[in-house]
Amino acid sequence: MTATTTPIDNGVDVEFLRGAREALTAEPAGAKFQWRVTNTWVHGTHSQSTVQGFFGLGEEQDASRDFRFDADHPELFSAENNGATPVEMLLASLASCLTGGIAAVAQNREVQLHSVRCSIEGDMDVRGILGVDPDVRNGFSGIKVTYEIDADASAEDIEALVAQSQKRSAVYDILTNPTNVSVEVA
Amino acid sequence: MTATTTPIDNGVDVEFLRGAREALTAEPAGAKFQWRVTNTWVHGTHSQSTVQGFFGLGEEQDASRDFRFDADHPELFSAENNGATPVEMLLASLASCLTGGIAAVAQNREVQLHSVRCSIEGDMDVRGILGVDPDVRNGFSGIKVTYEIDADASAEDIEALVAQSQKRSAVYDILTNPTNVSVEVA
Numbered sequence: 282m283t284a285t286t287t288p289i290d291n292g293v294d295v296e297f298l299r300g301a302r303e304a305l306t307a308e309p310a311g312a313k314f315q316w317r318v319t320n321t322w323v324h325g326t327h328s329q330s331t332v333q334g335f336f337g338l339g340e341e342q343d344a345s346r347d348f349r350f351d352a353d354h355p356e357l358f359s360a361e362n363n364g365a366t367p368v369e370m371l372l373a374s375l376a377s378c379l380t381g382g383i384a385a386v387a388q389n390r391e392v393q394l395h396s397v398r399c400s401i402e403g404d405m406d407v408r409g410i411l412g413v414d415p416d417v418r419n420g421f422s423g424i425k426v427t428y429e430i431d432a433d434a435s436a437e438d439i440e441a442l443v444a445q446s447q448k449r450s451a452v453y454d455i456l457t458n459p460t461n462v463s464v465e466v467a
Numbered sequence: 468m469t470a471t472t473t474p475i476d477n478g479v480d481v482e483f484l485r486g487a488r489e490a491l492t493a494e495p496a497g498a499k500f501q502w503r504v505t506n507t508w509v510h511g512t513h514s515q516s517t518v519q520g521f522f523g524l525g526e527e528q529d530a531s532r533d534f535r536f537d538a539d540h541p542e543l544f545s546a547e548n549n550g551a552t553p554v555e556m557l558l559a560s561l562a563s564c565l566t567g568g569i570a571a572v573a574q575n576r577e578v579q580l581h582s583v584r585c586s587i588e589g590d591m592d593v594r595g596i597l598g599v600d601p602d603v604r605n606g607f608s609g610i611k612v613t614y615e616i617d618a619d620a621s622a623e624d625i626e627a628l629v630a631q632s633q634k635r636s637a638v639y640d641i642l643t644n645p646t647n648v649s650v651e652v653a
Contacts, residue, residue: 292511297545302597312594312603316555320562322583325478328566330559332551335541337593343541348551350536352563355521355529359483365518365534367564367638369502373516374560376506377538378553379650380514397508407523408498410637411488417498420641424648440652447650451596452553455606456646464565464612464633466626 293388311338327353327363372401372424375452379426382446387432392442395431424456479574497524513539513549558587558610561638565612568632573618578628581617610642 305312314337320330329351334344351364365373376399387394403424409417430439447453491498500523506516515537520530537550551559562585573580589610595603616625633639 292513292547294511294545298597301544302599305594305597306599309592309594309599312592312597312599314591314593316552316558316589316591316607318555318558318562318587320559320566320585320587322566322570322580325480326567326570327478328563328583330562332555332559335555337543342543343548346541346548346551348537348555350551350556350559350563351534352559352567354567355532357523357528358487359480361478362529362532364563365532365536366502367560367567368641369504369518369521369534370536370556370560370563371638371641372502372504373506373518373536373538374553374556375648376504376516377514377536377550377556380506380508381512381538381540381553384508384512394508397514399506401504401506403502405500405502405637406495406498407500408491408495409640410635411484411491411498412635413488413492413495413498418640418644419635419637420644421502421637421646424646426648426650428650428652430652436652443650443652449596449598449605451591451605451607452557453648453650454595454604455554455557456641457648458604458606458645460607460642461609462561462612462639462643463609464614464629464639466614466616466622466629 289388289391289393291384291388291394293385295385295388298385298389313337323363324361325353326360327351368403368405368421372403375424375456376401376426378450378452379443379446382450383430383442386442386445390442392438393433395433397428397430399426399428401426475574475577475579477570477574477580479571481571481574484571484575499523509549510547511539512546513537554589554591554607558589561610561642562587562612564636564638565629565632568636569614569616569628572628572631576628578624579619581619583614583616585612585614587612
């Protein structure tokens with residue numbers, strides 16, 4: 282399927298993914314995952330989120346992980362700009378989900394990637410979050426993602442990689458379809 | 468409205484926010500914002516997102532900002548765990564949006580916050596993203612956010628702070644309602 286003589290290597294272990302697909306087809310209970318974050322208010326609109334373990338394959342996993350995300354509002358909003366805004370973090374989440382998916386799909390289709398980059402834009406009328414006009418939604422009116430990809434594949438095959446990543450993306454699904462969110466005070 | 472003698476200070480400039488609301492009621496064009504992220508593939512499922520300037524109040528803003536987010540899959544997925552997963556980043560986005568909102572609403576209602584912390588859980592059946600079963604969605608089956616808040620307010624007033632933050636949250640809106648996302652290759 283390819284003219285190169287060196288093995289295709291995008292750094293994704295597709296043998297593992299194929300094995301996981303088979304194993305979870307046989308044992309669906311292992312497919313129930315729970316991802317978790319804790320968030321602590323610092324000051325003003327500044328808070329810090331911490332990502333550690335998760336639940337999957339029937340047990341607690343990877344408790345040694347420790348990733349931190351600061352979020353804040355920019356100085357334009359008279360805030361202290363100690364981190365990205367939550368909506369920028371959401372765009373980063375979508376972009377990284379699609380990009381990781383492109384690498385995995387490319388590996389599965391034996392397409393060598395050289396570079397993958399996207400820019401992502403979210404349009405928002407801030408009259409929604411400020412409560413100026415109840416007919417203006419709080420969230421984005423739309424999100425546009427534009428990829429530039431250098432790979433050993435035709436333009437058509439590159440388009441197909443992106444489309445397949447989009448089809449299997451968790452974050453794309455969450456943004457484009459309604460997700461149930463409950464918010465409680467303990 | 469409060470029994471304390473010191474001014475309520477959660478670090479949020481509500482005078483600014485009230486002024487912005489008035490100004491954007493008079494001049495709605497200034498309310499059109501665009502938030503942007505670029506994302507670059509590193510290796511495997513590892514990518515890095517960069518947050519810099521944005522557009523708002525009719526012009527380019529804050530080009531000196533520079534926040535980076537690494538995303539990856541964990542070792543359990545035979546990946547290199549160079550960052551949080553995209554879906555954990557999404558949970559951090561939601562948590563930080565709600566927490567920043569709680570601080571702003573509390574300031575507006577003259578409620579002194581002492582501590583605000585939440586845990587957030589997203590349940591997912593990974594048979595969706597693995598393509599095992601087309602009836603299983605890729606995204607979360609549900610998200611649960613639980614706050615613990617210490618503030619100079621009744622339990623009822625604390626519940627109302629959280630409810631108002633939820634009502635005005637951009638990320639809560641984006642997750643619970645469908646958002647249009649276009650994905651293209653340049």
